[in-house]
Amino acid sequence: MSFPDIEYQMKMIMRGVEEIIHEEEMRVRLRKSLDTGVPLRIKLGVDPTASDIHLGHMVTIRKLKHFQELGHTSIFLIGDFTARIGDPTERSDARMRLTKEQVWEHAATFKSQVFRILDEEKTELRNNGEWFDNMTFADCLDLAYRSTVARMLERNDFEKRYKEGNPISITEFLYPLMQGYDSVALKCDVELGGTDQKFNLLAGRDLQIQHGRPPQIVMMTPLIEGLDGSKKMSKTEGNYIAVDDAPEDMFGKTMSIKDDLIVKYFNLLTDVDDDEIRRCGQALNEIEKHQDPDDPYHPMQIKKVLARSIVKEYKGSDAAAMAEAHFERVVQRRETPKDVPLVYVNLPRMLAYEVVSQCASTSKAEARRLIVQGAVRIDGIRVSDPMTEVDFGVDEKGLQVGKRKFYRLTLKTE
RNA sequence: GGAGAGGUUCCCGAGUGGCCAAAGGGAGCAGACUGUAAAUCUGCCGGCGCAGCCUUCGGAGGUUCGAAUCCUCCCCUCUCCA
Numbered sequence: 387m388s389f390p391d392i393e394y395q396m397k398m399i400m401r402g403v404e405e406i407i408h409e410e411e412m413r414v415r416l417r418k419s420l421d422t423g424v425p426l427r428i429k430l431g432v433d434p435t436a437s438d439i440h441l442g443h444m445v446t447i448r449k450l451k452h453f454q455e456l457g458h459t460s461i462f463l464i465g466d467f468t469a470r471i472g473d474p475t476e477r478s479d480a481r482m483r484l485t486k487e488q489v490w491e492h493a494a495t496f497k498s499q500v501f502r503i504l505d506e507e508k509t510e511l512r513n514n515g516e517w518f519d520n521m522t523f524a525d526c527l528d529l530a531y532r533s534t535v536a537r538m539l540e541r542n543d544f545e546k547r548y549k550e551g552n553p554i555s556i557t558e559f560l561y562p563l564m565q566g567y568d569s570v571a572l573k574c575d576v577e578l579g580g581t582d583q584k585f586n587l588l589a590g591r592d593l594q595i596q597h598g599r600p601p602q603i604v605m606m607t608p609l610i611e612g613l614d615g616s617k618k619m620s621k622t623e624g625n626y627i628a629v630d631d632a633p634e635d636m637f638g639k640t641m642s643i644k645d646d647l648i649v650k651y652f653n654l655l656t657d658v659d660d661d662e663i664r665r666c667g668q669a670l671n672e673i674e675k676h677q678d679p680d681d682p683y684h685p686m687q688i689k690k691v692l693a694r695s696i697v698k699e700y701k702g703s704d705a706a707a708m709a710e711a712h713f714e715r716v717v718q719r720r721e722t723p724k725d726v727p728l729v730y731v732n733l734p735r736m737l738a739y740e741v742v743s744q745c746a747s748t749s750k751a752e753a754r755r756l757i758v759q760g761a762v763r764i765d766g767i768r769v770s771d772p773m774t775e776v777d778f779g780v781d782e783k784g785l786q787v788g789k790r791k792f793y794r795l796t797l798k799t800e
Numbered sequence: 801g802g803a804g805a806g807g808u809u810c811c812c813g814a815g816u817g818g819c820c821a822a823a824g825g826g827a828g829c830a831g832a833c834u835g836u837a838a839a840u841c842u843g844c845c846g847g848c849g850c851a852g853c854c855u856u857c858g859g860a861g862g863u864u865c866g867a868a869u870c871c872u873c874c875c876c877u878c879u880c881c882a
Contacts, residue, residue, distance in 0.1 A: 551805095551878045614827090615838075624827075635837095642837040679835060686835040717837065752829085755844060759830045788830065790837075 388423065389457050392416050398452050399605075402445070402654045404581050407588070407604040415575055415603060425458040426575040429602075431514070431568055433465035433473060434492035439499040440626035441696070442619035445607045445654045446578045451503055453576070461510040461572055462500060464493045467518040468565065473586070474543055474558040499629040502700050517571045518564065529563050532596060533589075538562075541585050562586045566593040574602045581606045582618075610654055615644040633701045637709035638717065638790075640693035645670060645685050648692055656695045666691075722784065723792055729785075730798040731778055738762065739772035745795065746787045761788045 389395065395416055406412060419426050430450045432443060439447075447462075454460040469489045497511070521529075538559045539545055547554050566589035569577055574594075579587050584606060591601035609618040612625025619626045627639045643651065649667045652658050669676050669683035676683045690710060697706040716723045729745050736744075742762055743753035754772040756762055762769050763786040764776060776783065778797040785793040 553877055613837085638837050640837095641835095644838060645836095684835070689836075713837090718835080748829095749847065751847060751850085752845085754850085756830065759844065761830050 389420050395456050402607055403605050404608045405606045412603050427459045427573055428453045428576045429461045429463055429572055429574040430578045431463035431465050433469040434489050434496050435469050436621040437492045437495045438628040439496060440619060440628045441655055442610050445610055447503055449578050449607060454505060454508055459510055461512055463568060464513040466493055466513040467515040471557045471561055473561055514568050533563055562589040566590040569602050570594055570597045576603045578605050580609050611647055613639055613642055629700055633697050633705040633709035634712045636697050637693045637713050640696050641689055648689055651692055726792045726794045728794045731795055732798055734797055735775055735777045738769050738774040738776055741776050742787055745785055745793045746791055
């Protein structure tokens with residue numbers, strides 16, 4: 387196996403990396419693999435605690451991909467076992483325990499999402515149940531012996547929870563050790579993670595040394611802010627763009643990020659080259675010079691480029707183009723989208739709120755509110771009385787609820 | 801094992817016998833505005849056959865005309881002592 391020269395590799399690897407421990411070790415490792423022709427082993431572990439992979443995960447997954455493209459061995463580790471304990475990172479209270487079944491369900495959907503980006507052929511897909519499932523209690527004690535309570539309490543998450551009188555389960559103390567042991571078991575040269583993972587990542591180095599192996603290099607990527615613009619993108623916050631989102635949603639959600647985040651998103655989620663990103667950043671700092679909406683450096687145009695490249699990466703160019711057209715049509719021009727789902731109704735005449743409740747699957751109270759608030763249009767005409775009667779004749783009726791939900795209604799005929 | 805504190809609607813958190821479907825904040829939704837699904841402002845924010853009724857304040861019983869609020873038992877969490 388041959389690899390590109392070290393400086394080229396470093397450039398690829400280091401893009402968007404916030405911290406590396408240690409850069410010099412990385413060079414030494416790369417040198418060695420270049421000399422011996424043996425690829426490095428790069429690990430990224432993800433616990434299947436939820437079924438959606440979102441762009442926050444993709445920052446590290448894309449990094450894994452970069453290594454893969456350079457010819458190294460990318461290991462995607464599914465934490466099927468650790469998911470049942472829960473990573474205490476950034477938690478303010480103990481996690482709910484998941485059952486084995488839930489975990490496997492999530493894991494299955496993970497794979498399909500991850501391999502949109504990673505080359506399945508070249509990826510070493512592992513799960514940590516491989517070694518943890520068969521550990522004896524004695525093995526477990528041996529692992530626990532490797533650290534101390536004081537070390538654990540050094541961690542901010544724990545210290546804070548402890549001080550605030552929130553519960554910390556003993557198993558959560560075990561978590562960093564388990565993640566670290568993954569690195570021992572997989573003989574990792576490098577482990578990737580977000581900056582919030584520092585403690586867990588470093589645990590891997592300690593354990594590797596204790597097992598007489600060279601410590602892994604730890605590479606941390608920045609956390610990416612979600613749609614609310616301040617909190618980190620996460621399932622819990624609901625501020626995320628999911629890999630499985632429909633192309634239009636993915637595009638629209640990207641368009642809704644704060645302007646300040648554009649450059650960061652470019653850096654971490656696209657392969658757009660550095661110079662171009664710099665030009666965009668420059669333009670965003672001088673908005674007054676780019677007031678013409680057709681100017682390619684108008685903030686909205688820049689954001690469209692971003693949205694397009696993100697959607698393209700996961701859904702392909704055609705879908706990206708369609709998503710963009712959809713955005714222009716529905717959001718910018720406030721027109722009805724092209725593909726409106728057809729919904730069958732059972733009765734020839736219904737009250738407006740019943741129609742809304744049925745189609746948009748809201749409660750009836752919610753439907754009434756929406757109507758009163760002016761969110762509902764039937765055939766383009768705003769309906770403001772929930773008790774308005776709607777007749778379903780031969781023709782379809784168009785229903786709009788809020789800005790983004792559209793339905794075509796037609797009477798079900800046997 | 802002993803002593804104390806606490807578990808409230810999606811989340812945080814107020815409420816200690818009727819005025820409580822339960823303050824306030826966050827999230828969410830809607831309207832206006834906008835390059836934008838941003839920001840801001842305004843409104844909504846348990847359900848239903850909706851001026852009324854039903855379900856909710858860890859769980860199960862009980863007291864009372866009436867309970868998130870009082871009593872009993874149970875479950876869970878935290879703190880201190882051992």
